[in-house]
Amino acid sequence: MPSISDMIEKFILNIVENSEEGIIHIQRNDLSTRFSCVPSQINYVIKTRFTIERGFLVESKRGEGGFLKIVKIPVIQTKVYLERVSIGINNYIGAEQAKNFLKGLVEENILNEREKNIIWQLLKDESLPCDRENKGYQRGKMLRNLIGYLAKEGGKR
Amino acid sequence: MPSISDMIEKFILNIVENSEEGIIHIQRNDLSTRFSCVPSQINYVIKTRFTIERGFLVESKRGEGGFLKIVKIPVIQTKVYLERVSIGINNYIGAEQAKNFLKGLVEENILNEREKNIIWQLLKDESLPCDRENKGYQRGKMLRNLIGYLAKEGGKR
DNA sequence: ATTGTTATGGTCAAATAAAGTCAGAGATAG
DNA sequence: CTATCTCTGACTTTATTTGACCATAACAAT
Numbered sequence: 001m002p003s004i005s006d007m008i009e010k011f012i013l014n015i016v017e018n019s020e021e022g023i024i025h026i027q028r029n030d031l032s033t034r035f036s037c038v039p040s041q042i043n044y045v046i047k048t049r050f051t052i053e054r055g056f057l058v059e060s061k062r063g064e065g066g067f068l069k070i071v072k073i074p075v076i077q078t079k080v081y082l083e084r085v086s087i088g089i090n091n092y093i094g095a096e097q098a099k100n101f102l103k104g105l106v107e108e109n110i111l112n113e114r115e116k117n118i119i120w121q122l123l124k125d126e127s128l129p130c131d132r133e134n135k136g137y138q139r140g141k142m143l144r145n146l147i148g149y150l151a152k153e154g155g156k157r
Numbered sequence: 158m159p160s161i162s163d164m165i166e167k168f169i170l171n172i173v174e175n176s177e178e179g180i181i182h183i184q185r186n187d188l189s190t191r192f193s194c195v196p197s198q199i200n201y202v203i204k205t206r207f208t209i210e211r212g213f214l215v216e217s218k219r220g221e222g223g224f225l226k227i228v229k230i231p232v233i234q235t236k237v238y239l240e241r242v243s244i245g246i247n248n249y250i251g252a253e254q255a256k257n258f259l260k261g262l263v264e265e266n267i268l269n270e271r272e273k274n275i276i277w278q279l280l281k282d283e284s285l286p287c288d289r290e291n292k293g294y295q296r297g298k299m300l301r302n303l304i305g306y307l308a309k310e311g312g313k314r
Numbered sequence: 315a316t317t318g319t320t321a322t323g324g325t326c327a328a329a330t331a332a333a334g335t336c337a338g339a340g341a342t343a344g
Numbered sequence: 345c346t347a348t349c350t351c352t353g354a355c356t357t358t359a360t361t362t363g364a365c366c367a368t369a370a371c372a373a374t
Contacts, residue, residue: 003341003349003351004350005350028333028334037352038353040333040336040353041350043334043335044349048350060334062331062332063160063330063357063360064160064332065160065163065359066359114272115271118303118307122280122299123279124302126302127299127302128298128299129295129298137286138284138285138286138287145284146278148278149275161360162361184323194362195362196324205359218322219321219322219368220367220371221322221369221370222321222322222369224323251358253358289357
């Protein structure tokens with residue numbers, strides 16, 4: 001007995017699979033109407049199923065002309081990267097750990113030096129004006145999203 | 158379904174791109190008639206999209222023969238540009254504003270598309286798991302450090 | 315020169331149209 | 345029977361659209 005959430009997932013998945021590029025724009029209200037559920041259920045589906053770990057990036061825009069943008073990325077690469085940096089949910093990523101991870105990506109030609117430096121500017125301690133615990137948490141989020149993007153790009157330059 | 162504002166933006170952008178010199182004169186009422194919207198919507202588009210961060214200057218004249226003059230600032234000395242931009246970085250930087258900064262840097266050839274995307278992954282809302290106020294504050298810090306780095310590098314690629 | 319008229323453009327706040335959050339209720343699998 | 349997953353709705357945040365009212369410039373008629 002598939003739940004509504006399962007059906008919504010399937011529905012979205014289908015659109016993504018059949019899209020060129022694996023990038024789609026949908027509207028939250030459209031979906032909730034189609035499945036006669038409350039809009040926030042769409043958020044639930046997105047949050048539980050279209051995660052980085054499963055190979056998706058999601059962005060959105062509010063207001064008139066708003067949308068959900070769902071991007072499918074190659075899962076296998078993503079998983080490899082995620083495991084390498086050992087980013088689990090709620091994981092703490094220290095500055096050193098982040099630095100080493102970036103170095104690794106440069107060594108593998110996934111990033112060049114300049115890109116590494118740019119990224120470092122954004123997640124070094126001085127750029128995150130919050131307590132240590134949060135710095136680590138934020139680096140985790142940031143790196144996940146970065147990895148998602150890089151996986152999709154295939155690290156090509 | 159792009160919003161009307163998006164279409165107006167595209168329309169203006171197209172004219173600017175196809176102009177010699179990157180300087181155009183348009184009339185607010187012409188535009189609002191063409192897109193059947195109220196005149197003040199044009200102001201909205203100008204204010205949210207043709208910003209200094211993205212490398213545009215806008216001047217206008219009222220009264221008979223009035224106009225909007227939109228200038229795409231030509232590529233200038235990177236450092237000068239960066240200095241100008243960094244002045245615009247205050248304590249709170251919203252997601253849209255950050256996006257505009259990045260777009261501007263790309264338009265000025267200081268960043269390439271890929272670099273812009275990488276940076277965006279790190280400072281978009283989804284990557285900063287904290288409240289709105291703090292997101293803005295952090296983006297400020299991050300962008301300042303980024304610009305500091307780019308200024309040193311001279312924006313060369 | 316002064317004044318009135320008309321043609322522009324500018325500002326701001328309210329209304330509308332999305333999407334996001336979160337906590338609690340309900341359902342289900344082990 | 346309990347832990348986890350799903351569903352719901354009230355409240356929040358953000359982006360866009362609209363309209364009422366304001367400011368300025370050119371022109372025409374004193």
